[in-house]
Amino acid sequence: MAEALPTKNPSQMTDAEIAQLKMPYGRILVYLKPWLGRFILGVVLGIGAAAFNGVLIIAISLIFQLVLDGGSQTLGEPLKVPILGEVNIAELLGFSNDTKVGLWGVIFACACIPVLMFINGFLEYLNKYCLAWVGAKMLFHIRSDVFRSILRQSPAFFSHTKAGELMQTVFNQSRVAQTNAVQLVQLLTNRPLTIIAILYVLFAQDWFFTLMSLVIFPLCLAPIITIGRRVRKSGSREEKEVGTMMTTMHESFTGIRLVKAYARESYEVKRFDRANRTMIQNMLRWTRATELVGPIVESVASIGIAAGLVYFWMQQRSAGELIVLVMALTKIYPPAKELSKVNMLMQKTVFAVNKVVHLLDRAADIQDAPNAPDLPRIKGAVTYENVSFSYSNIDGKPLERAAVTGVHLELAPGKFYALVGPSGAGKSTLFSLLLRFYDPASGRVLMDGIDIKTVTQDSVRDNIGLVSQDTFLFHDTIRENIRYGRLDATNEEILAAAKKAHAHEFIQQIQGGYDAVVGDAGCNLSGGQKQRLSIARAILRNAPILLLDEATSALDTETEKIIQEAIHTLSEGKTVIAIAHRLSTIMEADQIVVMKDGQVDAVGSHSELLKTSVLYQKLYSLQFNE
Numbered sequence: 001m002a003e004a005l006p007t008k009n010p011s012q013m014t015d016a017e018i019a020q021l022k023m024p025y026g027r028i029l030v031y032l033k034p035w036l037g038r039f040i041l042g043v044v045l046g047i048g049a050a051a052f053n054g055v056l057i058i059a060i061s062l063i064f065q066l067v068l069d070g071g072s073q074t075l076g077e078p079l080k081v082p083i084l085g086e087v088n089i090a091e092l093l094g095f096s097n098d099t100k101v102g103l104w105g106v107i108f109a110c111a112c113i114p115v116l117m118f119i120n121g122f123l124e125y126l127n128k129y130c131l132a133w134v135g136a137k138m139l140f141h142i143r144s145d146v147f148r149s150i151l152r153q154s155p156a157f158f159s160h161t162k163a164g165e166l167m168q169t170v171f172n173q174s175r176v177a178q179t180n181a182v183q184l185v186q187l188l189t190n191r192p193l194t195i196i197a198i199l200y201v202l203f204a205q206d207w208f209f210t211l212m213s214l215v216i217f218p219l220c221l222a223p224i225i226t227i228g229r230r231v232r233k234s235g236s237r238e239e240k241e242v243g244t245m246m247t248t249m250h251e252s253f254t255g256i257r258l259v260k261a262y263a264r265e266s267y268e269v270k271r272f273d274r275a276n277r278t279m280i281q282n283m284l285r286w287t288r289a290t291e292l293v294g295p296i297v298e299s300v301a302s303i304g305i306a307a308g309l310v311y312f313w314m315q316q317r318s319a320g321e322l323i324v325l326v327m328a329l330t331k332i333y334p335p336a337k338e339l340s341k342v343n344m345l346m347q348k349t350v351f352a353v354n355k356v357v358h359l360l361d362r363a364a365d366i367q368d369a370p371n372a373p374d375l376p377r378i379k380g381a382v383t384y385e386n387v388s389f390s391y392s393n394i395d396g397k398p399l400e401r402a403a404v405t406g407v408h409l410e411l412a413p414g415k416f417y418a419l420v421g422p423s424g425a426g427k428s429t430l431f432s433l434l435l436r437f438y439d440p441a442s443g444r445v446l447m448d449g450i451d452i453k454t455v456t457q458d459s460v461r462d463n464i465g466l467v468s469q470d471t472f473l474f475h476d477t478i479r480e481n482i483r484y485g486r487l488d489a490t491n492e493e494i495l496a497a498a499k500k501a502h503a504h505e506f507i508q509q510i511q512g513g514y515d516a517v518v519g520d521a522g523c524n525l526s527g528g529q530k531q532r533l534s535i536a537r538a539i540l541r542n543a544p545i546l547l548l549d550e551a552t553s554a555l556d557t558e559t560e561k562i563i564q565e566a567i568h569t570l571s572e573g574k575t576v577i578a579i580a581h582r583l584s585t586i587m588e589a590d591q592i593v594v595m596k597d598g599q600v601d602a603v604g605s606h607s608e609l610l611k612t613s614v615l616y617q618k619l620y621s622l623q624f625n626e
């Protein structure tokens with residue numbers, strides 16, 4: 001099954017490559033399996049509805065004969081019915097042969113038409129509903145699995161993939177894949193059978209008329225085929241542009257402060273409109289072509305009706321017979337029209353399904369070892385054992401320049417460590433390696449002496465609390481934002497954590513307090529307030545290792561003092577590793593690790609490093625002079 005999957009993301013494929021894609025049927029069937037019973041019922045109902053079309057024409061032909069001569073006719077007069085031949089209604093219903101049809105007979109016969117139509121419609125409704133039901137269930141699970149699969153991916157994946165495109169796949173492509181797949185089943189099971197059932201009855205009624213009509217029919221199909229080819233391209237291009245629009249929207253909304261600060265609103269609108277315009281152009285091209293099909297086909301078909309009239313005049317046949325035949329022929333047209341779209345629908349489906357499956361089955365770069373146990377709550381020792389690591393490019397090949405090389409560090413439980421060094425020295429990379437966002441190319445990262453690769457990722461991360469510079473808050477209440485640190489925390493625990501983080505005071509001043517929604521009017525928080533919430537989150541998590549990523553940068557002195565106090569409370573009894581550019585905040589650290597060009601340049605206390613490390617002296621004097 002896996003071999004059938006494209007190695008390349010379908011959105012990066014050329015039209016020719018897309019055309020060669022194959023449908024990964026096995027992958028779709030997995031989602032169909034739980035509802036196979038209802039799916040089969042839907043298909044059977046579709047077949048039933050198709051066959052009923054034949055019954056409908058026979059019945060209507062019978063009713064027309066009864067009704068159009070109704071005043072004079074008796075029930076005993078044999079009626080010519082397609083397939084069944086001559087039918088004697090009197091015998092069938094147990095009346096005497098000379099019973100007049102009369103007004104009541106006509107009323108009864110005519111009343112049968114809506115009843116039959118209703119049965120036909122109801123069968124089609126049940127067919128559509130059953131398949132739509134199965135489709136909706138499939139869509140729910142496909143969407144949920146794609147989202148889960150995306151979240152399972154490592155940060156490396158996200159740094160090479162556009163968020164807007166991922167959203168487009170989770171939302172739109174899964175819907176396109178599901179709706180089109182269901183529609184295809186419906187089309188392929190019901191429509192050909194409908195055409196066959198009607199044609200069968202038509203041939204029995206008047207083979208010559210039907211044959212002639214069939215000669216005209218391909219003429220109707222010719223424009224559909226030509227136009228169909230043209231619209232296919234516009235369809236897939238339209239999907240691509242939707243992805244670009246989503247990406248632009250996502251980037252503009254998440255980066256709104258930057259957009260505003262640089263007054264780039266018009267620039268973003270232009271970017272959006274470029275995709276918007278192309279999408280609309282493709283959509284119009286698509287609509288123009290598909291909507292042209294109807295009038296062309298109808299014009300050609302009217303030639304057929306005119307010819308049919310001449311034929312019926314020559315044959316001295318009744319108007320009733322012509323009406324039934326024309327009615328039956330027009331009933332063939334809609335399913336034939338829909339069938340003509342199958343190829344296009346198939347292409348769109350294959351593209352969407354492949355895109356979805358590509359994400360569904362994408363193995364995460366970082367995986368737990370088979371049957372990996374959980375790492376229990378640790379004391380807090382961390383060891384980087386000769387760790388080297390390079391980031392990868394989009395093709396997964398390691399970059400030439402290593403981010404860290406031969407880093408050897410032994411960090412004891414309960415101590416405060418600071419990482420300092422110039423930008424790009426590899427400090428954040430050491431955090432990422434400890435969080436197992438990436439695996440080292442060589443060497444090992446150990447927690448309490450256990451290689452983190454041998455235990456589950458979740459249990460490793462459960463032992464780590466993170467307070468980073470770019471505090472992320474969800475569009476949810478303050479309470480829920482703090483609770484994110486530990487989902488089963490009680491309200492009292494949240495309150496206690498907020499107090500320790502010096503956040504309680506400002507939360508109380510906000511309208512709505514803990515239940516105020518972050519981001520809503522009146523609850524737009526300052527940088528320092530956001531950081532205190534993220535500290536409260538980490539306090540709640542109460543993990544033995546605490547990573548602080550420049551947590552006190554860009555704050556005024558007073559706020560910095562409050563945050564320092566909060567961090568101090570948070571750090572008690574924990575192994576703290578802090579990245580800080582401001583040496584004033586980490587001078588009290590037990591050990592300071594000076595990094596340079598991905599390597600450890602020196603380790604020691606502030607006073608030791610001032611004597612031994614040239615780089616530290618330089619960093620210190622730079623800040624001192626500031």
Ligand SMILES: Nc1ncnc2c1ncn2[C@@H]1O[C@H](COP(=O)(O)OP(=O)(O)OP(=O)(O)O)[C@@H](O)[C@H]1O
Nearest residue numbers: 159391392402403422423424425426427428429430
């Ligand atoms: N996702 C990434 N893909 C490719 N290269 C990266 C990635 N992240 C970091 N790097 C590179 O790895 C090296 C180390 O980066 P890192 O972020 O660890 O440095 P840092 O010391 O934390 O820097 P800063 O203080 O500026 O945050 C740098 O050369 C950087 O360009």
